[in-house]
Amino acid sequence: xxxxIVITSGKGGVGKTTTTANIGTALSLKGKKVVLIDTDIGLxxxxxxxxxxxRIVYDIVDVVxxxxxxxxxxxxxxxxxxxxxxxxxxxxxxNSIKPNQMxxxxxxLKEEYDFVIIDCPAGIEQGFKNAIAGAEKAIVVTTPEVxxxxxxxxxxxLLEANELRNPSIIVNxxxxxxxxxxxxxxxxxxxxxxxxxxxxxxxxxxxxxxxTNRGEPAVTDPKSLAGKAYINIASRILGxxxxxxNLESDEGFLPKLKKLFGLKTx
Amino acid sequence: MILDLSKLFGRNxxxxxxxxxxxxxxxxxxRANVSPQFLxxxxxxxxKVINNYIEIDQEALDIKLTRTQSDEGEGIVPAxxxxxxxxxxxxxxx
Numbered sequence: 448x449x450x451x452i453v454i455t456s457g458k459g460g461v462g463k464t465t466t467t468a469n470i471g472t473a474l475s476l477k478g479k480k481v482v483l484i485d486t487d488i489g490l491x492x493x494x495x496x497x498x499x500x501x502r503i504v505y506d507i508v509d510v511v512x513x514x515x516x517x518x519x520x521x522x523x524x525x526x527x528x529x530x531x532x533x534x535x536x537x538x539x540x541x542n543s544i545k546p547n548q549m550x551x552x553x554x555x556l557k558e559e560y561d562f563v564i565i566d567c568p569a570g571i572e573q574g575f576k577n578a579i580a581g582a583e584k585a586i587v588v589t590t591p592e593v594x595x596x597x598x599x600x601x602x603x604x605l606l607e608a609n610e611l612r613n614p615s616i617i618v619n620x621x622x623x624x625x626x627x628x629x630x631x632x633x634x635x636x637x638x639x640x641x642x643x644x645x646x647x648x649x650x651x652x653x654x655x656x657x658x659t660n661r662g663e664p665a666v667t668d669p670k671s672l673a674g675k676a677y678i679n680i681a682s683r684i685l686g687x688x689x690x691x692x693n694l695e696s697d698e699g700f701l702p703k704l705k706k707l708f709g710l711k712t713x
Numbered sequence: 714m715i716l717d718l719s720k721l722f723g724r725n726x727x728x729x730x731x732x733x734x735x736x737x738x739x740x741x742x743x744r745a746n747v748s749p750q751f752l753x754x755x756x757x758x759x760x761k762v763i764n765n766y767i768e769i770d771q772e773a774l775d776i777k778l779t780r781t782q783s784d785e786g787e788g789i790v791p792a793x794x795x796x797x798x799x800x801x802x803x804x805x806x807x
Contacts, residue, residue: 593736600740629727636733640740 449480449557452564452684453582455606457598459569461590462619465655465665467566468496469674470586472664473681475530479561482521482531484552486578487568488543491535498662499524499532508536511548517555526667531560541573546580553581562684571605579606585614586646591621591632600641615646617680622651623694634691647680649673650694741778741791752776759795768801 454467464487471483485493488508494500505520510533517533524530533556536543556563567578579585585606589599599616606614618634625631638645652673658665665674666681675692682689756776763769774797781792 593732593739596736597739597743601743604744626729629729632729632732632736636729640733640736 449560450562450584451553451557451582452562452584452586453567453579453611454564454586454588455567455575455578455602456569456588456595457571457602458589458595461588461595462649462655463569463588464492464496464566465659466586466588466617466619466649466677467493467564468664469666469677470681470684471530471562471564472497472524472527473666473678474562474564474684475524475527476666476678477681477685478529479685480529480559481562481564482533482556482560484533484556484563484565485535486544486549486565486574488535488574489537489540490568491537493566494522494532494534495662496659497524497532497664499534500662503534506534506536507552508539508543511544511552517552526663541568541577544577546577549577549580551581571601575605579609579611582611585611587614587616587643588619589616589637590619591626591637596632596637596640603641603643613644615644616641617647617649618645619649620651621648621694626694645691646683647676648691648694649676649680650692738779745778745791747778752778755793759797763797766803767799768803770798770800773798 471481475481485491502522505515509515510520521531568574587599589595626633650672654671665671666677668674679689776795779794
């Protein structure tokens with residue numbers, strides 16, 4: 448019996464879809480059977496981030512409305528063994544699916560897959576309610592900004608009100624240089640304020656833009672620091688004890704020079 | 714002089730402290746679900762009661778939700794803090 452995990456955030460644009468794509472790909476690279484579900488009906492994007500947009504025939508609404516069988520709508524990612532995508536419908540709206548239908552869908556999928564990973568839409572309305580309906584575990588994505596952390600706090604409250612206790616958090620797009628000079632909240636600051644378990648820290652990485660341009664998840668790029676962070680997160684999901692990445696090693700030229708001369712940089 | 718210096722170097726402190734303080738305050742309000750209207754109502758009631766005993770500076774009265782260390786040592790808890798300047802104590806109780 449597999450595990451159903453929802454990736455959520457409240458605020459848009461913090462990296463839910465990128466996180467879903469990379470965690471899913473990383474888990475499949477570790478030999479797990481994974482299905483990714485895009486629940487952002489009307490604004491689907493997981494397909495393009497995964498580079499599978501040209502292979503969509505049926506979508507999630509077709510499945511719940513009975514126009515096709517579940518198997519027909521699942522797109523097999525030929526690059527990664529055991530990775531599948533159930534795309535969202537693009538020309539429908541969030542009300543095309545009901546929470547109980549989502550629950551049934553998740554129950555059916557977890558019979559066959561090790562992980563069912565749900566990409567949740569932004570907001571706290573119907574789309575959010577659908578996305579969390581079938582989930583057993585929640586991962587909240589945030590960035591070190593006041594607006595994103597505030598929304599994460601609200602989402603954590605709503606998840607707990609919906610029996611999704613003890614969600615964990617991923618802090619995305621961290622800029623170690625800015626944290627060092629005191630212009631960005633640190634991981635400790637955010638964890639302290641939200642009082643939540645830390646699942647991972649993902650550095651801001653230009654390679655994410657490149658990988659999204661190409662439709663190839665960053666975890667396949669050994670040079671991508673963000674990709675490495677996502678692989679670590681996947682390991683933690685599998686119960687491995689991987690320490691949080693030391694972003695200090697990613698320092699630029701100036702801090703290195705200062706260190707060379709024995710000047711304190713933080 | 715000290716004030717001038719802190720102003721001069723204040724920018725070096727970084728904006729994260731500001732971000733943290735603003736975030737903490739906004740979360741107190743979000744979590745408690747307390748609206749500014751609610752605080753205004755509370756404020757006028759408090760003025761009414763205190764005015765029976767003490768003459769206070771109603772203009773300068775400040776009431777806000779904030780965070781404080783819990784007496785039982787259970788970490789940070791929300792607190793209602795009122796700053797009420799006294800003009801004159803009415804000694805009618807004597």
